[in-house]
Amino acid sequence: MYELRGVTRRxxxxxxTVQAxxxxxxxxxxxxxxxxxxxxxxxKSTLLQMLGGLDRPSSGEILLDGTDLAELPEARLTRVRSENIGFVFQSFNLIPTLTAQENVETALVPLGVRAKERREKAAEALASVGLGERLGHLPGEMSGGQQQRVAIARALVKEPKVLLADEPTGNLDESMRDEIMDVLIRRWKELGLTFVMVTHDSAIARKAPRLATIREGRITVRENTGA
Ligand SMILES: Nc1ncnc2c1ncn2[C@@H]1O[C@H](COP(=O)(O)OP(=O)(O)OP(=O)(O)O)[C@@H](O)[C@H]1O
Ligand SMILES: [Mg+2]
Structure with missing residues (x-):
C-alpha cells in the first residue's frame, strides 16, 4: 500500500521555481x-516517478508498505525498484539490438536470476502477453502494439507488486490501444498488481474504478461508480 503525505516537488x-x-x-x-x-x-509524470522511486520529493513522505521511499539510501531504493516496481512508458524504451526475449530478460539481471531461469521466465512472460511466437524478433521487426507488449512483459517478468504506466497507449492507434488495455487489465487481475496509469484518453478513464485528476501539482481523487 502507498501512503503519500504532503509530497512536493520543485x-x-x-x-x-516550478512547483510540479x-x-x-x-x-x-x-x-x-x-x-x-x-x-x-x-x-502526472512527476507523481509517477515519485511512486516508482525514480525521483525524490522536495518534501513529504512516500510510504510503500511503511517504508519511506523519500528517505531510502540510493542502493536500497534501486533494490526496491528492481524487485517491486514495473514501469511501462509511452515510448516502449526497448533496446533495439536485443530480441524480445533478451529485452525481457534485462529486468531479471539485477535480481541475480541465472541465465537458464531468465530465459524460461522471459519466454513465459512473453507468452502471457500473446507473444510466445515472437521471442527472437527485434523491436524493429514488430508493430508498435507488439513492442509495447514486450515492454509489458519486461515490466512484469519479475512479478512486481506495483505496475506504473505513463501513457502506455499514447503512441498507438485505436485498435492497438484496446489490445494493450486488455493485456494490462488482464495481467493486473491475474497478478493482483497495484496498477497506476496516466492517460489522456477519456475512454480509458471512464472505465477506471478510481480516477485522479492532477492540475497544477494538486490532486483530486474520486471513486468511479459508473465503471
Ligand atoms: N526534470 C525537470 N526539470 C525541470 N522542470 C521539470 C522537470 N520535469 C518536469 N518539470 C516541470 O514540472 C511540471 C510537471 O511536469 P510533468 O512532466 O509531471 O507533467 P505531466 O502532467 O506529466 O505533463 P504531460 O501530460 O505533458 O506529460 C511541468 O511544468 C514541467 O515543465
Ligand atoms: Mg507526462
Whole structure:
C-alpha cells in the first residue's frame, strides 16, 4: 500500500521555481487500479516517478508498505525498484539490438536470476502477453502494439507488486490501444498488481474504478461508480 503525505516537488527553472507537485496526499491500496488524468504539465509524470522511486520529493513522505521511499539510501531504493516496481512508458524504451526475449530478460539481471531461469521466465512472460511466437524478433521487426507488449512483459517478468504506466497507449492507434488495455487489465487481475496509469484518453478513464485528476501539482481523487 502507498501512503503519500504532503509530497512536493520543485524544479528550478532559471531564476524561478516550478512547483510540479504541490502537497499531494494520496492512499493507494494493494490491488487497486488508479487512473490519473489532467492537463499537460500538471505533474502526472512527476507523481509517477515519485511512486516508482525514480525521483525524490522536495518534501513529504512516500510510504510503500511503511517504508519511506523519500528517505531510502540510493542502493536500497534501486533494490526496491528492481524487485517491486514495473514501469511501462509511452515510448516502449526497448533496446533495439536485443530480441524480445533478451529485452525481457534485462529486468531479471539485477535480481541475480541465472541465465537458464531468465530465459524460461522471459519466454513465459512473453507468452502471457500473446507473444510466445515472437521471442527472437527485434523491436524493429514488430508493430508498435507488439513492442509495447514486450515492454509489458519486461515490466512484469519479475512479478512486481506495483505496475506504473505513463501513457502506455499514447503512441498507438485505436485498435492497438484496446489490445494493450486488455493485456494490462488482464495481467493486473491475474497478478493482483497495484496498477497506476496516466492517460489522456477519456475512454480509458471512464472505465477506471478510481480516477485522479492532477492540475497544477494538486490532486483530486474520486471513486468511479459508473465503471
Ligand atoms: N526534470 C525537470 N526539470 C525541470 N522542470 C521539470 C522537470 N520535469 C518536469 N518539470 C516541470 O514540472 C511540471 C510537471 O511536469 P510533468 O512532466 O509531471 O507533467 P505531466 O502532467 O506529466 O505533463 P504531460 O501530460 O505533458 O506529460 C511541468 O511544468 C514541467 O515543465
Ligand atoms: Mg507526462
Amino acid at each position: 524544479y528550478p527553472r532559471g531564476k524561478e 507537485l504541490d502537497g499531494i496526499d494520496l492512499t493507494i491500496a494493494d490491488g487497486d487500479r488508479l487512473v490519473i488524468q489532467g492537463p499537460t504539465g500538471g505533474g
